[in-house]
Amino acid sequence: MTVATQQGGGGYVERGGGGGGSSGLADVVELILDKGLVIDVFVRVSLVGIEILTIDARIVVASVDTFLRFAEATNRLDLYGKGKGGKDLTQLTQGVMEGGAKGKTSGMLDAAVDKFEEVMSSRREEREEAPRRRPRQRSREEDG
Amino acid sequence: MSATYVYGLIAADADLPEDLVGLGPSGSVSTVAHGKLAAIVSDVPMDRPLGTRDDLLAHERVVDSVVNHTTVLPMRFPAVVEEEGLVEELLGPHQEHFLAILDRLDGKVQYTLKARYEQDVLLQEILEEDEQIRRLHEQVRELPEDAAYYDRVKLGELIVRALEKRREVDAADIVERLEPFAADVSTTTPSQPEDVVLAAFLVERDAVPAFDEAVEDLGRDTHEWLRLRLLGPLAPYDFIPQE
Numbered sequence: 001m002t003v004a005t006q007q008g009g010g011g012y013v014e015r016g017g018g019g020g021g022s023s024g025l026a027d028v029v030e031l032i033l034d035k036g037l038v039i040d041v042f043v044r045v046s047l048v049g050i051e052i053l054t055i056d057a058r059i060v061v062a063s064v065d066t067f068l069r070f071a072e073a074t075n076r077l078d079l080y081g082k083g084k085g086g087k088d089l090t091q092l093t094q095g096v097m098e099g100g101a102k103g104k105t106s107g108m109l110d111a112a113v114d115k116f117e118e119v120m121s122s123r124r125e126e127r128e129e130a131p132r133r134r135p136r137q138r139s140r141e142e143d144g
Numbered sequence: 145m146s147a148t149y150v151y152g153l154i155a156a157d158a159d160l161p162e163d164l165v166g167l168g169p170s171g172s173v174s175t176v177a178h179g180k181l182a183a184i185v186s187d188v189p190m191d192r193p194l195g196t197r198d199d200l201l202a203h204e205r206v207v208d209s210v211v212n213h214t215t216v217l218p219m220r221f222p223a224v225v226e227e228e229g230l231v232e233e234l235l236g237p238h239q240e241h242f243l244a245i246l247d248r249l250d251g252k253v254q255y256t257l258k259a260r261y262e263q264d265v266l267l268q269e270i271l272e273e274d275e276q277i278r279r280l281h282e283q284v285r286e287l288p289e290d291a292a293y294y295d296r297v298k299l300g301e302l303i304v305r306a307l308e309k310r311r312e313v314d315a316a317d318i319v320e321r322l323e324p325f326a327a328d329v330s331t332t333t334p335s336q337p338e339d340v341v342l343a344a345f346l347v348e349r350d351a352v353p354a355f356d357e358a359v360e361d362l363g364r365d366t367h368e369w370l371r372l373r374l375l376g377p378l379a380p381y382d383f384i385p386q387e
Contacts, residue, residue, distance in 0.1 A: 012360060012363030012367045012372065013359055013362075013363040013373070013374050014371070014372065014373040014374070015374050015375075016373065016375050025197055025200065025201065027256075028200050028203075029200060031204060031256075031378065032200060032203055032204055032207075032221040032381070033200075033220065034220075035218070035220060035382055035384060036152075036217075036218040036219050036220035036221075036381050036384055037152075037219045037220060037223075037384055038219075039219060039222075039223040039224070039234070042233065042237075042238050043225050043229050043233040043234050044229070044233060045225060045226070047224055047225075047226060049190065050188065050190070050194065050224055051192075052194045052195055052224075053193045053194065053195030053196070063304075064297055066300065066336075066337065067296075067297050067299075067300025067301045067303075067304055068296055068297060068300050069300065070267070070300040070303040070307075070337070071284065071296040071297070071299040072296075072300075073263055073264075073267060074267050074271065074281055074299065074300075074303060075285060077264060077268055077271070
């Protein structure tokens with residue numbers, strides 16, 4: 001995705017699309033595979049010799065993996081190393097802006113992949129042994 | 145029988161930009177007119193399957209380049225017809241139907257807005273505001289990863305629920321702010337919890353500068369916790385009736 005982050009008025013909005021070749025494949029897939037006029041509805045297609053690739057680029061994320069991704073992201077937050085206040089928030093935001101969308105996303109994906117592998121191996125271990133911990137956040141309600 | 149690729153439909157008297165590049169071996173793009181309607185067409189590669197990355201990008205590029213010249217009804221990928229069928233089956237029998245849609249969308253373009261939370265900022269806020277999440281987070285932090293597996297799943301689930309609750313409100317706010325500048329809005333609930341909104345706005349060409357400014361204002365007001373991406377002008381993909 002080629003994105004100009006500093007064009008236009010203030011540059012707070014990333015821009016793309018518009019036939020200039022600046023759309024990413026994901027954006028294009030979302031538009032032209034899911035929406036628009038469907039030719040088969042109007043035309044009895046009987047073409048011989050044309051092979052069409054089946055495309056399903058939509059990413060299905062299993063919910064447990066999504067949950068673990070957010071638990072991990074939360075763990076990476078340095079909650080206590082920073083004081084409260086606007087300054088830290090600004091620094092955080094600037095870091096994100098400087099890093100750019102691509103860097104941050106791929107970092108997140110890498111982390112998710114690492115995490116996924118760790119999770120898979122730890123899950124296998126846990127299946128062999130008995131689970132050592134059980135969720136206990138409901139114990140109070142159960143007692144009462 | 146030869147195959148023809150159809151990118152979209154335009155009014156028969158409309159002009160095409162000159163530098164369009166099609167997905168067929170010739171690379172050229174032309175129109176076939178019938179009555180008041182014209183199809184934007186090209187040849188089709190016969191020696192390989194259709195549907196590569198380049199095919200998808202070529203389809204989008206042709207359609208969205210035409211947007212800058214005239215109103216276009218985009219076809220869904222892939223749209224292949226036999227050459228004879230183009231007029232006999234597509235443009236002829238469905239002419240009134242297509243003209244009615246074209247008329248309704250005339251003079252309007254689509255902008256797609258994607259908003260995503262700045263993840264760290266939102267997670268920090270959620271931790272500060274939600275005691276249950278904060279406690280679980282502290283508990284998970286102190287345990288070895290393997291031991292805390294179920295607690296980590298639970299923590300993640302609570303965070304995802306909190307995000308989803310927030311985005312309902314935030315998505316509605318975003319749409320409400322931009323709605324006055326659009327003729328129509330179509331929203332989709334994004335699949336990822338950190339994605340706040342995926343909204344298509346149908347905007348009158350004359351109203352584009354005002355809409356654009358409103359999006360920029362929104363970006364300025366929310367840039368500390370929201371990242372906005374605006375795609376467009378696009379063909380009105382989201383406003384084509386689904387048969």
